[in-house]
Amino acid sequence: MIIKTAEYLISVPKVEMAPHSDRPEYAFIGRSNVGKSSLINMLTDHSKLALTSGRPGKTRMINYFNINKDWYLVDLPGYGYAQTGKQRRQNWRKMIEEYFLLRISMQCAFLLIDSGVPPQDIDIEFANWLGENQIPFVIVFTKTDKKKARQGDNHIRAFKQKLGEYWEQLPPCYLSSAETKRGREELLEFIESVNAN
Ligand code: GTP
Ligand code: MG
Secondary structure, three states, X not given: OOOOOEEEEEEEOXXXXXXXXXXXXXXXXXXXXXXXXXXXXXXXXXXXXXXXXXXXXXXXXXXXXXXXXXXXXXXXXXXXOOOOXXXXXXXXXXXXXXXXXXXXXXXXXXXXXXXXXXXXXXHHHHHHHHHHOOOOEEEEXXXXXXXXXXXXXXXXXXXXXXXXXXXXXXXOEEEOOOOOOOOHHHHHHHHHHHHHO
């Protein structure tokens, strides 16, 4: 798919304030710092569309990007940021759970998993929550450009194995890098195929 236009639309603190659900949308979720905002920039070929940061906790709201004036990419705040207080964690949970449970135009979530670290319980828990609530999602293993490629492969294998302890069938899995643009064509093709249905 060709990205003709990619525009920032709006940031909202809760799903009730989101734009009308009149077109398909795809949400990016995962641990803080996993590369959600960077992947949105990579897919749209706009290096500064979504704000990124070396520090976790950059994205705080539900951010809408209007793509080809036809569908939305949605950048969500990440989970698992160690310095987050209890109140903020609760607010995050409410915002995210309501988003996924109420947003009828959400076609598919992209659950991002850092290929540079071994399986994290918090990621398995979040994947299980999506599965239990029948939220459609695919997994994207990020930062595959990082040096220790073989270790990355092991982490990916271990993550799939661990998730497989809970589910008979795993969701589709993709490999990505915001640096090398790995995965761009496959992910855009996937979105195109869902949009067409
Ligand atoms: P929050 O908004 O805090 O939840 O983080 P996020 O998931 O949006 O992460 P973000 O895109 O801001 O990226 C976090 C850091 O990881 C930044 O320093 C990025 O440059 C880096 N990063 C993201 N994707 C990649 C990648 O594919 N490869 C490499 N090497 N670094 C990446
Ligand atoms: Mg972000």
